[in-house]
Amino acid sequence: MRCLRSIAIVPLLLLLAAPAGAQDAVPTQVTVRAVSNDAKLIQDPVGGAHITIEHVETGEVLAEGRQSGDSGSTEKIMRQPHERGASIYEAPGAAKYETTLDLAEPTRVRVTAEGPLDYPQAMQTASKTVLLVPGEDVAGDGITLTLHGFIVEVLRPSASDVNPGGDVPVRARVQMMCGCPTKPGGLWDATRYTIRAQLLREGAVVAEEPLSFTGTTSEYEGALSMPDAGADQVRVTATDADRVNFGMGTMSL
Structure with missing residues (x-):
């Protein structure tokens, strides 16, 4: 009789030990999109974006991967x-990061791109x-995150272009963060931007001049006078303060 009572008590103890309100986790789809400010989605030709989803309270990373x-x-x-x-x-093929989280309760997450x-x-x-x-x-557009700025690449000068006391030709490529093209009068209108070479x-600026459109999409050029004391770096900046986009590229001399 004592043995039977013990068997009956065990399931009751297990029930009492279960957490109150415990629920099974439910698969929940989450779509995230990283977007270039004033432009389009961060796409594969510029490497996409790294997406992280973490639990706000615990800091646990629930999912991470690349937007493609x-x-x-x-x-x-x-x-x-x-x-x-x-x-x-x-849209078909449009860049996104998609994952499925197993959620047992409403969960506050931090999504980073x-x-x-x-x-x-x-x-x-x-x-x-x-x-x-x-x-x-x-789903759909999902959780959107906006990245501000420009991609600025210094294409020139080369080592043979640098002579103390002479002019240094500078050429740079300026694109939106999504890799979208810029040019005067274009959809991404470079007449709105200030593009300067230094x-x-x-670390001190010894010469500075604006760059002008070359006629090739996204490319700008100009010349800087090299001081007799020389310089050790070229810096090109692109700014659109009205839309809070700023970018910078450098080249060592």
Whole structure:
């Protein structure tokens, strides 16, 4: 009889030991898109973006990976008026990061994007916190994160271009963070931007001039007078303060 009572008590003890309100985890789809400010999605040709989703309270990384795909529809993103609730970024092949989280309860997460990954000198980071609810999929445009700036690459001078007391030709490529092209009068209108080249010696600016459009998409050029004392670096900056986009590229001499 004592043995039977013990057997009956065991399931009751297990039930009492179970956490109150414990629930099974529910698979929940989450879509994230990193976007270039005033432009399109951070796409594969610029390396995409690294996406991280972490639990706000514990710091645990719940998912991470690379956003991949193309820059999305120019027509939808840049030309069409956007009605409230309308899809802007969702299109076949459009860049995104997609994952499935197993959530047992409403969970506040921090979502972070860093990119463009192929241009370390241009990389920026953006993050936001979002409450996710089990079973409530985040699809379509998803959680969007905006990266501000320009990709600036110094293409010239070469070593043979640098002579003390002479002019130093400078050529640079300036693109949006998504790799979208810039030019005067274009969809990304370079007449809005200030693009300048500087010569530096030990961190101090010793010469500075604006760069002009070359006629080749996204490329700008000019010349700097090399002081007799020389310089050790060329720096090119691109700025659009009205839209909070700034970029910089450097080359050692």
